[in-house]
Amino acid sequence: MWRRVTSLSPFISSSKPSIRNQASYGGKIWELFTTEILTPAKAGISSDEKTPFITFVVGGPGSGKGTQCAKIVETFGFTHISAGELLRREISCNSEHGSMILDSIREGKIVPSEVTVKLIEKEMESSKNNKFLIDGFPRTEENRIAFERVIGAEPNFVLFFHCPEEEMVKRLLSRNEGRVDDNIDTIKKRLEVFTALHLPVIKYYSEKGKLYKINAVGTVDEIFEQVRPVFAVCEATK
């Protein structure tokens, strides 16, 4: 079972960019981030079995995060923790925050970080595994900072699925999972939130040398062939 191993990190203040600021880059801003060459040293791979190995999986709605996480779990034995799934579970079991979460998801808004991070923490603590894929998180600087504060850990690396908006919209409209947010109005709001709030997170991890950018266009298998070497580095060092 995973236990928190480090002390709380200091709170780092952040400012949120406006939607207008980000839109002025004409949607090309993501191109600035290059793919890191992943090495064991960069990934922070340690031989200490008790230290959790954490990968954040980020990208726009419909970029294929969940699909690729399933393949990573199957191939490399990680535990998949999807922030969105945890939140939807709270709605279906009518928990204390269920109706607030439903309202946020319907509006494509971000649920307060303390709620999401607590759910992630519970999943990590109850798992026997110590390798985690945390999917759809962090979506904002607030998410990122709350994770550091509560969990007291940073990700070893961050997988960023980069996908053009038109492709994401097409995929979401044909996802067919009966989700309340997979309709064109909510999709537009989710994309706005993504463009406005996700960039600082990507920039932060890129500057730390932890960002691994994946071109998320192609077949599921083609994309997995870009993902595989990232995790193969971890396997090779075991």
Ligand SMILES: Nc1ncnc2c1ncn2[C@@H]1O[C@H](COP(=O)(O)OP(=O)(O)O)[C@@H](O)[C@H]1O
């Ligand atoms: N490479 C791909 N090409 C076409 N469709 C895809 C691809 N990867 C995933 N999909 C489909 O797109 C939709 C969104 O994928 P999903 O993994 O749920 O994305 P996310 O978790 O990023 O929102 C799903 O219906 C999925 O089956």
Ligand SMILES: Nc1ccn([C@@H]2O[C@H](COP(=O)(O)OP(=O)(O)O)[C@@H](O)[C@H]2O)c(=O)n1
């Ligand atoms: N870190 C997160 C993740 C999801 N969510 C909410 O949950 C919704 C669905 O998230 P998801 O990760 O399942 O969505 P996809 O990117 O997989 O399509 C988001 O649009 C947000 O409303 C959140 O508030 N905070």
Ligand SMILES: [Mg+2]
């Ligand atoms: Mg998903």
